[in-house]
Amino acid sequence: MPTLFLKKGKESSLLRRHPWIFSGAIAKVEGEVSAGSVVIVRSFAGQYLGTAAFSPSSQIRARVLSFKEGEKIDEAFFGRALRRSIARRSHLLNLPTRSACRLVYGESDGLPGLIVDRYGEYLVCQFSFVGLESWRDIIVEHLRGLVQCSGIYERSDLSARKREGLESRQGSLWGQEPPELVEINEDERVYKLSIAQGHKTGYYLDQYDNRSLLRKLSRNLEVLNCFAYTGGFGVAALQGGAKHVTNVDSSAPALHIAEQNLLANGFTHDRFSNVTANVFDLLRQYREQEKSFDLIILDPPKFAETKAQFKRAARAYKDITLQASHLIRPGGMLMTYSCSGAIDLSLFQKITADGLLDAGRSGQIVHYLHQAEDHPIGLAFPEGLYLKGLVCRLD
Numbered sequence: 001m002p003t004l005f006l007k008k009g010k011e012s013s014l015l016r017r018h019p020w021i022f023s024g025a026i027a028k029v030e031g032e033v034s035a036g037s038v039v040i041v042r043s044f045a046g047q048y049l050g051t052a053a054f055s056p057s058s059q060i061r062a063r064v065l066s067f068k069e070g071e072k073i074d075e076a077f078f079g080r081a082l083r084r085s086i087a088r089r090s091h092l093l094n095l096p097t098r099s100a101c102r103l104v105y106g107e108s109d110g111l112p113g114l115i116v117d118r119y120g121e122y123l124v125c126q127f128s129f130v131g132l133e134s135w136r137d138i139i140v141e142h143l144r145g146l147v148q149c150s151g152i153y154e155r156s157d158l159s160a161r162k163r164e165g166l167e168s169r170q171g172s173l174w175g176q177e178p179p180e181l182v183e184i185n186e187d188e189r190v191y192k193l194s195i196a197q198g199h200k201t202g203y204y205l206d207q208y209d210n211r212s213l214l215r216k217l218s219r220n221l222e223v224l225n226c227f228a229y230t231g232g233f234g235v236a237a238l239q240g241g242a243k244h245v246t247n248v249d250s251s252a253p254a255l256h257i258a259e260q261n262l263l264a265n266g267f268t269h270d271r272f273s274n275v276t277a278n279v280f281d282l283l284r285q286y287r288e289q290e291k292s293f294d295l296i297i298l299d300p301p302k303f304a305e306t307k308a309q310f311k312r313a314a315r316a317y318k319d320i321t322l323q324a325s326h327l328i329r330p331g332g333m334l335m336t337y338s339c340s341g342a343i344d345l346s347l348f349q350k351i352t353a354d355g356l357l358d359a360g361r362s363g364q365i366v367h368y369l370h371q372a373e374d375h376p377i378g379l380a381f382p383e384g385l386y387l388k389g390l391v392c393r394l395d
């Protein structure tokens with residue numbers, strides 16, 4: 001088997017079981033390798049560190065699949081890894097109150113670059129690492145055996161695949177093609193989502209717990225839900241007894257699904273309004289109109305894709321925080337999120353504090369939030385944490 005030797009002193013992260021091997025840490029590769037080749041990883045001195053898959057075009061030149069010396073990377077290996085990953089979530093599966101759940105979350109579940117989400121009868125897979133490309137059929141075969149489903153669909157249409165030298169891919173992998181809108185239920189809410197057209201694999205499963213928290217916070221409140229997408233938070237707020245929710249998004253198709261979701265949950269048009277607008281502009285406009293709300297949600301898209309963009313991103317987060325704070329009534333709340341991996345919690349907290357300060361507001365953090373438990377963070381893989389949230393109460 002080809003062997004990858006690290007440079008002197010570069011083994012410490014692997015000894016801590018971090019799965020990534022950057023190109024700069026590699027001394028040499030012995031043997032023939034191509035995209036996806038399985039390689040043994042050794043320290044400069046020759047100590048076994050892991051068994052990885054090779055990615056010639058990415059800065060992350062290899063990702064470890066197994067830390068067990070002698071473990072074969074074969075069909076059975078993927079069966080074991082998938083079974084383990086699904087078993088970790090057994091308490092979240094097959095519940096009458098919940099039909100959607102992430103089943104596999106990449107590195108945190110020992111399957112680098114693989115995401116599998118379950119939306120009712122359909123599974124959606126996303127492959128973003130070249131090392132798993134040639135195992136796709138085997139992974140699909142195992143998933144069919146492990147989870148009862150009527151179709152498996154692929155949404156490998158993300159930009160990260162370019163870095164791996166991979167084309168974008170999307171389409172049915174097995175079974176029935178999902179209908180235009182699939183319906184799921186969670187915590188006594190129902191949502192329709194588009195597996196083929198939606199963001200990510202169709203929906204924001206990562207906000208599951210935060211939707212349920214919002215439900216508890218919303219009683220009698222007037223809520224402004226910025227970056228509303230298909231109304232995930234909007235439905236939860238009304239379910240919790242919010243007086244009225246204004247959902248804002250720049251995407252009219254997303255708000256069209258949001259409307260269906262609000263109606264499907266029994267909320268009539270007098271309880272919500274959907275506004276197609278740019279949040280940055282609308283918040284300013286609302287300030288001019290002297291509008292105010294009891295609770296504002298800010299859940300923007302990833303403003304920073306990479307560390308290099310983080311300054312621009314920090315400015316954007318601060319700007320919406322500042323603009324939103326002007327609109328929050330005394331005693332009201334701001335629920336704000338960042339899903340940029342490049343912005344960590346302490347920086348996000350600082351940006352939020354700065355935005356509030358510049359708006360002349362003071363307050364307290366009452367909840368620290370993060371992605372839901374089916375998106376776990378491997379102890380050896382802190383990069384798995386990407387979603388951070390704060391709920392602040394303003395004086």
Ligand code: SAH
Pocket residue numbers: 199203204207226227228229230231232233248249250251254277278279280299300301
């Ligand atoms: N809160 C949502 C997810 C938000 S995803 C949920 O929990 O389901 C981010 C959303 O922001 C997308 O729907 C995108 O259309 C919207 N968006 C991006 N930039 C925007 C802008 N400048 N103004 C308004 N909406 C924007």
